[in-house]
Amino acid sequence: MTHSSSTKRISIMICLVFFFVIFGFSEELALPKIELPIVVTTCGQSPGALKFRLVCERAGVQSDQQDLLTAEVLRNKAASGEGYKTLVITTGTSLKGMGAAGVDINFEVNRIKEVMEEARKQGMLIIGAHIEGMARRVDETDAKSIETVIPNCDLILVIKESNSDGFFTMISESKQIPILEVEGVFDIGPAIKALIEQ
């Protein structure tokens, strides 16, 4: 092999590497900036919203947990001049939780649809989250909760276990919604903080 043909091959390989790197980056959807204040609710009354609030608090990020948040609350907050900028909705359901709140999955789906509609009107960032692992992906009510929120949000937030079968990545790709996957639940706080500070 001559020196010139070897250099040519290396140059082609470098070009290919650059091409794939650039191509790869262009395929990755940019993560949006998160603005404060944050309100977090749950579609299905699992403790997801509670867990989100606690791990964010540990990272120094405050959020307002309202498990039964309504569109009216969002309207009133906006009217008072202290409207929320970011809405986080955790998905996955709890029969005990819904029992505790005196609601069922149909009530939850309707409530969340109204909340998301109002959030859209106010230009809020909507984060659809699944942060309690496969234990919250077992039945029809879990599926309804996820279907209501995830395909219609601006950012998907998942822990690795929730996305172990690539389900949320698939939605992200088909709906062109950026996805933020973190290793474990305690990585959520720092990740949210980074998106606030970016």
Next chain:
Amino acid sequence: MKEKGLATVKVIAICLSVVAMILAGAAFYSHRTYKEPVVASEYVTQVKKLSDYFPDLKGTVNDCNIYIFEGSEPGGTVLLIGGTHPEEPGANLTAELIVENLRVKKGKVIVAIRANRSASTVTRPGDAYPQFYHIETPWGVKKFRMGDRWSNPLDSWPDPEVYVHYPSRQMLAYMDIRNFNRTWPGRKNGTITEKTNYAFMQLIEKEKVDLFIDLHEAELEYPVISTIVSHQRGVDIAAMTSMILSSTEFNIGMEYSPKELHGLSHREVGDHSRAISLLYEAPEPFLDRVRGITDERLLLTGKDPFVMKAGEFGLLYENIDENGWPIDVRVGRHASTFLTTLEMWSEFHPDLPIVIEGIPRYNDVIANGVGYYFKDPSAAPENRVFYE
């Protein structure tokens, strides 16, 4: 058949029935009167009886031991109970492991190993429950009473047509008037089960209990499994405990206690006392309706091909494989959950810390086996041996 021959058959049948009754009666008697020795930790402060808090229980089957451990420094008070449902052995074994090994540095820990002792004096022969189970220890085999979900009908009979819970007046299944986790907060002049709940509520008030923990096991077909159920005043502690354990040791969820479901400890203790109430659930395949051979092996190994098959069809709320859910895993889960709960309690309530030592975590219990932590009653000082 001639009349003489018929009479002979009847006499033989009666004789066989009498023999069967005598044998069964002897078995029931030996089970009901079997005493489990407990070697309390050398750091136990005092051992009371439940009747010390409600004298009506004195001399009854449910006058159980109350083990109290006080630290050298003040702090909060936690009450942990095992044996609510004695067909869930992971609960009373964990409570006993704690009683035999605990040392409290700050605060106070109170433990009842057999909270509803009556339910531990009866099993379910119709469901082929074993009467006893045995745990290997370094000094020999330790024998325990298997029990039932409900108090013994010998202690509480007859059941009503419909059980009306006190004080909510919610109507529950008739037999649940003997279910110690459907009769909270109890009743002073009620059944033996209700009186026992009432006695524990008196204990909670008199000992100024801050945190109440009720240990359980559940079938894999039941959605509330591998989880902590929390009264609304304890959700931050329960959620943090769940997240920390799921990140470091094993997956465990967290559920809110329904406000309209009455009689359960996670609801009523929190509603009717100053204490925050939590309930832990660990998986026990022995309780699944689809189980196969029901015996001591299944109780202790948690291995069952029929439950596994149900899992393959997606009918379960917890995973199971050929390793089953051995008793060491179930006790280890409860032990680590208890330890992490106390760590979280102390973090959220720095003015009322509860700091303890001597209790093994999940991996330790699995590595050594739960029996490793039980002391030999024949080698222990008499004043530290108690009977359940």
